[in-house]
Amino acid sequence: MRTLLSILIANALAFSGSAYSADQEQQKLADLKQQLAELAREIDDINSRVDKNERHTSLDRIEITGDFRTKAHSLHYQNVTWNPAIKVDFNDFGQKAMSGAFGMPNDPSSPLGQMLSANPDLAMAFQNGLLQGVMPYVLAPKTTQDINNDIFYTTRLRLNLKAKVWDNVSFAGRLSMYKNWGDSTGTQVFDSWRSFTMDGTSSGNTSGDWLRVERAYFNWKDIGGSNTFLSIGRRPSTYGPPSHYRENEKRGGTPSGHLVNFNFDGLTLGYNLSEITGIDGQIVRFCYGQGFESQWGNGEMFGDIVTKDTHLGGFNIDAINDGNHFLQFTLFGAKDINDGFKGTMAFPTQLAGIFAPTMYQDMQKFSNFNFETRVQPSGVIGDMYLGGIGYAYESDEDMKVFASLGWTRAEGNGNAGMFGGMLSDAVFEAQLNADGSEIIMMPSAADSDDAKDGYGVYVGIQLTVPYGKFGLEYNYGSKYWTPFTQAQDDPIGSKLATRGHVAEAYYMFDINPRMFIKLAGLYYDYEYTGSGTPVGAPQKIDDVIAGTAFSMLPAVDTAYDVNASLVVNF
């Protein structure tokens, strides 16, 4: 435009010393006027278009980006063993039975008589005085099977929202849909803690065709000109480092993904230390959140609240993050952990057969019906602490290598619910139901309240290879390893929560910078039961298979997941 104007002006100046005839000058002037008029019209037109753009930019206050992943898994589980039993205090049982509290044993209509006739083996053992102290009360015969789900498809859609509120205030959100093909029920049969539909894991558990608010928070930076920032909302607490490499993503969350991969509501108060120390990316964050709300919506008709709110607090420190080196320290505490969360499940008929014989009478008539139920925890079982150190190195040639060491500590308080206490089993006591017609077993206490330390190791490497990236990862978790990573979306279960070994290999083909295909294989070798939950005492898988240890939920020995996925970022 400027060039054009210069030419025109130069043209106009050239006239002053011209030797043109008057006619030619007139003609030239007329041409110039016409060109200027055309230019003015053009500028008006551009102005009106720029105005529209400007207006649109001002009113369009949110940016939407997203990613779409479709994934095919082949899932195979070996030696899935269900060997349910509860620990019963038979001294207490004997005392109550002898005192006549349960009626006469030889009266078939008394609660005790009914119980003994329903369990002849138990009656024999009881009469022979074999039941002493706390012993397992077997609830169903042991079953062991292999399970093959040859093909399991999932689709994940995530929409990222970003808005600049002010120079130092921004908003970020993420809406997620994660479903498996042909299903939008949102509730699964309760066969493991993974299948329990709840707030903390809804983003990593297939739940159907609706968008959930996975994240929504604001960032208020440089508060009062200082290096302090505040962020409140539904936290970016999933896909944290170093678990983002296998996702082929940039850092997907704030806390270490080895310790935390869970949807939390809370706040972060952070300080950019790098402004003072000059060390790139050095940030200290104090994080606080609430993992469970005990009163609102719980209890029975405003009463019977025995749970407590679960509050978490701790520090998340990025010691260095300069593009080559990343070093992170994590230390968290969770006060008043309950024996579960609020959530929904489809109640398994087998459990009804064991715990709800009256209901089971009718449920048998509807073998393909499960009633869907809302569950709330039954009480506080103790506190937990998590700590970790993670280091990742990215070379200038984009080779990545990382190692993370995690520690978890569970401090039980001696309480227990139906599935156990803090990494301990429940001891059940026999008592009469409300109308005195039946003996029911109720959890009375945990079988131990010792503090239990667990540790986990997570290492991996990612290499740049022809057409993309190749990665190898390995992680191990000890008997009491209990991180908060249940929202990790591996269908077999969060690999990083595994009490045992997991090895993974993957190849990612970069089709273009916004699209890739990933082929992966994961092999799980579980050593102890209860991966991913602080409830219940971990049992050696080999003992459960041998029948010398018990598990209320099916225990998986080994499993593998071969999968292929296609991811499109837009």
Added chain:
Amino acid sequence: MMKNLVKIATCLMLTLSIGGQAYAVDGGNPKKGKHLYKKECKACHSKGDAAGELTPMSKTMSQWDRFFQRDMHKVKPDVFENLSEKDRLDIQQFLYDHAADSDQPQTCG
């Protein structure tokens, strides 16, 4: 039939010619670029500087590409002239990879 073919061919050629104009930087080393950017660019473009603060987020990917292809820092051309072609490409790659419309790490603060 022939007319339609001509139309389709014209559309295709137009599409290709427009597509061909889209340019994305490739082959630079963003990690090296980051060091160079901090050394060379931040010297004048830090917070409070007269030249104005610049971060990779100041421009979109295509705006950075345009800047390196066409503008070439014409406000002070010697700044660019003193850098080797390889260094410029590394810086460009770093700025492009971290531009306003690139994938960003998702953290708070």
